[in-house]
Amino acid sequence: MSLGAELRALSLTEAIEQIRAGRFSAVEYGAAYREAAGRDDLNAYLEVVAVREGEQPDPSAPLAGAPIAIKDIFCTEGVATTAGSRILANYRPPYTATAVQRLLDGGASLLGKLNMDEFAMGSSNENSAFGPVLNPWDRDRVPGGSSGGSAAAVAGGLAPAALGTDTGGSIRQPAALCGLVGLKPTYGAISRYGMIAFASSLDQCGPLTRTVADAALLSSLMEGVDRRDSTAVGIPGGIAIPNRTDLKGLRLGVPRELAGEAEGIEAGVRAQFERALALCEELGAAVAETELPNAPHGISAYYVLAPAEASANLARFDGVRYGLRVADHQSDLTEMYERTRAAGLGPEVKRRIMLGTYALSSGYYDAYYGQAQKVRTKISDDFRAAFADFDLLVTPTSPSVAFKLGARAADPLAMYMSDYCTVPISLAGLPALSLPCGLAAPDDGGPELPVGLQIVAPAFAESRLLDAAHAIEAALGFDCAAVRREIGVEGARNG
Amino acid sequence: MADFEAVIGLEIHVQLATKTKMFCSCELSFGAEPNIHTCPVCLGHPGTLPVSNEQAIRFGIETALALGCEIAPRSIFHRKNYFYPDLSKGYQISQYDIPLGSSGRLGEVRIHRAHLEEDAAKLSHLGESGRIDGSDASLVDFNRGGTPLIEIVTEPDIRDAAIAREWLQLLRSTLRQLGVSDCNMEEGSLRCDANISIRRRGEPELGVKTELKNMNSFRFIERGIEAEIARQIELVEAGGRVDQATMHFDPASGSLTVLRSKEFAHDYRYFPEPDLVPLAPSLELIAEIRAALPELPETRIERYIGELGIPGDAARVLGFDAAAAEFFEAALALGGASPSALSGWVTGELAAALREAGHAGVGDSALSSSGLAALAGLVEAKTINRRTGREILVRLVSQGGDPVAIVEAEGLGSVSDADALSEIVDRALAAQPKAADQVAAGNQKAVGPIVGFVMRETKGRADGPEVTRLIRAKLGLD
Amino acid sequence: MIDRDRVLQVARLARLRLDESSGEVEQMARELSGILDHVDAIGGLDLEGVEPTSHVVDLVNVLRVDRVGPSLRREAALAPAPDPAEGSFRVPSPQA
Numbered sequence A: 001m002s003l004g005a006e007l008r009a010l011s012l013t014e015a016i017e018q019i020r021a022g023r024f025s026a027v028e029y030g031a032a033y034r035e036a037a038g039r040d041d042l043n044a045y046l047e048v049v050a051v052r053e054g055e056q057p058d059p060s061a062p063l064a065g066a067p068i069a070i071k072d073i074f075c076t077e078g079v080a081t082t083a084g085s086r087i088l089a090n091y092r093p094p095y096t097a098t099a100v101q102r103l104l105d106g107g108a109s110l111l112g113k114l115n116m117d118e119f120a121m122g123s124s125n126e127n128s129a130f131g132p133v134l135n136p137w138d139r140d141r142v143p144g145g146s147s148g149g150s151a152a153a154v155a156g157g158l159a160p161a162a163l164g165t166d167t168g169g170s171i172r173q174p175a176a177l178c179g180l181v182g183l184k185p186t187y188g189a190i191s192r193y194g195m196i197a198f199a200s201s202l203d204q205c206g207p208l209t210r211t212v213a214d215a216a217l218l219s220s221l222m223e224g225v226d227r228r229d230s231t232a233v234g235i236p237g238g239i240a241i242p243n244r245t246d247l248k249g250l251r252l253g254v255p256r257e258l259a260g261e262a263e264g265i266e267a268g269v270r271a272q273f274e275r276a277l278a279l280c281e282e283l284g285a286a287v288a289e290t291e292l293p294n295a296p297h298g299i300s301a302y303y304v305l306a307p308a309e310a311s312a313n314l315a316r317f318d319g320v321r322y323g324l325r326v327a328d329h330q331s332d333l334t335e336m337y338e339r340t341r342a343a344g345l346g347p348e349v350k351r352r353i354m355l356g357t358y359a360l361s362s363g364y365y366d367a368y369y370g371q372a373q374k375v376r377t378k379i380s381d382d383f384r385a386a387f388a389d390f391d392l393l394v395t396p397t398s399p400s401v402a403f404k405l406g407a408r409a410a411d412p413l414a415m416y417m418s419d420y421c422t423v424p425i426s427l428a429g430l431p432a433l434s435l436p437c438g439l440a441a442p443d444d445g446g447p448e449l450p451v452g453l454q455i456v457a458p459a460f461a462e463s464r465l466l467d468a469a470h471a472i473e474a475a476l477g478f479d480c481a482a483v484r485r486e487i488g489v490e491g492a493r494n495g
Numbered sequence B: 001m002a003d004f005e006a007v008i009g010l011e012i013h014v015q016l017a018t019k020t021k022m023f024c025s026c027e028l029s030f031g032a033e034p035n036i037h038t039c040p041v042c043l044g045h046p047g048t049l050p051v052s053n054e055q056a057i058r059f060g061i062e063t064a065l066a067l068g069c070e071i072a073p074r075s076i077f078h079r080k081n082y083f084y085p086d087l088s089k090g091y092q093i094s095q096y097d098i099p100l101g102s103s104g105r106l107g108e109v110r111i112h113r114a115h116l117e118e119d120a121a122k123l124s125h126l127g128e129s130g131r132i133d134g135s136d137a138s139l140v141d142f143n144r145g146g147t148p149l150i151e152i153v154t155e156p157d158i159r160d161a162a163i164a165r166e167w168l169q170l171l172r173s174t175l176r177q178l179g180v181s182d183c184n185m186e187e188g189s190l191r192c193d194a195n196i197s198i199r200r201r202g203e204p205e206l207g208v209k210t211e212l213k214n215m216n217s218f219r220f221i222e223r224g225i226e227a228e229i230a231r232q233i234e235l236v237e238a239g240g241r242v243d244q245a246t247m248h249f250d251p252a253s254g255s256l257t258v259l260r261s262k263e264f265a266h267d268y269r270y271f272p273e274p275d276l277v278p279l280a281p282s283l284e285l286i287a288e289i290r291a292a293l294p295e296l297p298e299t300r301i302e303r304y305i306g307e308l309g310i311p312g313d314a315a316r317v318l319g320f321d322a323a324a325a326e327f328f329e330a331a332l333a334l335g336g337a338s339p340s341a342l343s344g345w346v347t348g349e350l351a352a353a354l355r356e357a358g359h360a361g362v363g364d365s366a367l368s369s370s371g372l373a374a375l376a377g378l379v380e381a382k383t384i385n386r387r388t389g390r391e392i393l394v395r396l397v398s399q400g401g402d403p404v405a406i407v408e409a410e411g412l413g414s415v416s417d418a419d420a421l422s423e424i425v426d427r428a429l430a431a432q433p434k435a436a437d438q439v440a441a442g443n444q445k446a447v448g449p450i451v452g453f454v455m456r457e458t459k460g461r462a463d464g465p466e467v468t469r470l471i472r473a474k475l476g477l478d
Numbered sequence C: 001m002i003d004r005d006r007v008l009q010v011a012r013l014a015r016l017r018l019d020e021s022s023g024e025v026e027q028m029a030r031e032l033s034g035i036l037d038h039v040d041a042i043g044g045l046d047l048e049g050v051e052p053t054s055h056v057v058d059l060v061n062v063l064r065v066d067r068v069g070p071s072l073r074r075e076a077a078l079a080p081a082p083d084p085a086e087g088s089f090r091v092p093s094p095q096a
């Protein structure tokens, strides 16, 4: 086994400890990943970023010089940032996103920019202008989306940890499909400045990692007030590195609409979910059923609100100040706009812009946008009521394990249903984490694939969420076999 | 023409005099090199977010309060969506259903609403005409993009073009005295659109209105509104019908052209701006801002007329010119001259003398408030006549000094010896028999040559009104 | 339900050119109708008197001090522009 492979078998936290202990240097650690990322055959990377000139890893910094890969939705000064879209294919932002800057300030080295569904619109990463990303567990299957590149890179041993963004499930669902930990923090916990907007009232960034401790470490560095984002308030008390090993005294609620009663949850997923619930009880939690009566309306409300906001957020891609322009000398302004946007934006993005424009247009606002905002209120109320009786809620993250490439591509609505369990949490702005809880065979047959357990906490209760996830993680001992296989380290285990 | 009346409402956009833009920290500028005051936020780069300027919000509250508006306890920003190259995000951040201020009044005109928003960038059209038509490319300069604006919308309370102009002048001086804007129309820091309709007199219903866009001087506003009213009346009298449209007035040719007809009306798809949180000014803040408001033109004019008995014209001039009003009040406080005499000096002779000397205001001159008070006192007491007073004033404006000392040193006192003056008037009547006959026959104007004779004899130091009184008495007219 | 004409109208509002010859308009009409069918489920809910949520974070008055910060150098501002000219962003004329 090569030194590079040995280093890549470690979790981020373990690697940082070893760098501090002098077993290897951050430069060696970064080089191992840059070399592996350079051979990426998952199409996870859009660009591998070389070590900056004069970059001096500081072992005493929180991240000790470790390389971190970033979803290509975060602006990075001077480094191409495409949001997975042809319209930004040659865009180099003049500034860096706050979340990324905080990781760099914490001693991270920018490893590369990761593929994604165009403008974060998708649940399979098949909507990238730069081609689909493959799931390292099974290359015929999707890694989930929209942070599919982030999930594939970490699960495929091409990055120790990655940043993603989650609007309706875009961190949690790919984390589940790739056997990773994915945290979507409370809306407002981490600055959105520099994160290319999809749906501003829902977007939130977070880490995809191999362990809960890694997720806590990265989140603790990124959270906080930012004077450039009016909605960024940070997490009161910050985020502590979790060390809990039991769930004694915790009340876990299982919302029947998103678990027991929900249609479309695969048998294998259900079985692993049940097993996880039993384990939680063994760890001392009191598990009981609860309800979120309006959660089944989440997808409907979401597919009004998110496209509506997106239709405005994507209006700036007009060929005037940056990005693609398609026009000839005869083109008038309107033609320039229409041709630029027709050529630069992909079908799913166009579909959502159309949907959002329609929902906001004169005469339809109240029926769609206004009504969806009220549903949002009702869903938030449901969560508030549930959290009066429970400390945390648990559901499957995704109704299914990773599906085959192309399986849902022709049916937008089927694709949208991938986010059935994650969307209600987004609408309420709550923190949620997907934890790998086992493997299950897909309904359509084939080898076993990861299943994600979604844990939901009240707003700003990230520390409680991470603590519980840490206890379950330790008890489950999930083996990220994909990493092991990809890097050729038989016998090595994560977590 | 007499059958119709016009119904006019105004929409005014005012740039606020903050240091930085509404939602980013770029410096505000006018006339700078293009695109040197821009940043990722005001260029609408992906991922950027707006953060509201505290001072702009404060100016907005001050303006709304000065216009007698109620302040919304909680107001939010919306996105107003449309594509245009002067708009960097594809939407303008503006207030929509809940404006910062509403239901106010300034002068005789009710204010419908006053809301905050961001300005668009500047577009210049390349090509021969320099106008939109006929050019094939335009240049966008984002220096102005994102400048804080307050948009003031009146109720349709205005009935003619001259009143529209006068009211706008009152609004401009109100905002200038508040210090929220320099309100310079040429530089575009105050821009006015007018909504105009006509109806037959006595009819309660409003006619179809047209919108007259972006007139950049008071004169053009008046002329543009006049032209549009005339056009509508002509149209209706000829049996036609006014169509909803946006119009442009070309001051050079005096012609009106349609910019956009109703079929192209926008669908702005307003929705709440998720990147900004609500504004909820506390009652304490509102009370604090209200208490700190200066006396504004409307109140000042009312007080001058009502409490000081100053003639309306002079009161209005002082109301519109805060520096002159302050000078006036300082002089008045010293005593020695009546408010209306003093206001006459400030708005009449002093204004003329300052203009002649090329001073922008009294602050640029050497004249002190005590100098003016003393001078007005001398004239009011008839120690000197008005003409001498005017001459001394010109010297005070350029050199300063004490008018009492000047009068004494140079012997400029009026001829106040009644016998001496009476004797000179007798000689004047004898020297101008023709004029004397005409005055006696009732021609008032004929008194000129006789007064002129007296003034020559006294070297201008006789009291004009007293001379006239003597002439008339001697001719047996009173 | 959303028909072909409405699709074209909305596309115009959104400045998206749809390819009328390749059936893109009809496909869009079909897909949007399918999604709207699903979404219409919330139209039937009685939500009279429920407050709409536009922000999940309960915040007011987040303001910035009126202090000048750095702007971009003009070259940097214009560097990503498709058609910079005369220190500005050049665009086809907005013909009315």
Ligand SMILES: [Mg+2]
Binding pocket: B013, B094, B117, B151
């Ligand atoms: Mg406006």
Ligand SMILES: [Zn+2]
Binding pocket: B021, B024, B025, B026, B037, B038, B039, B040, B041, B042, B043, B146
């Ligand atoms: Zn700026």
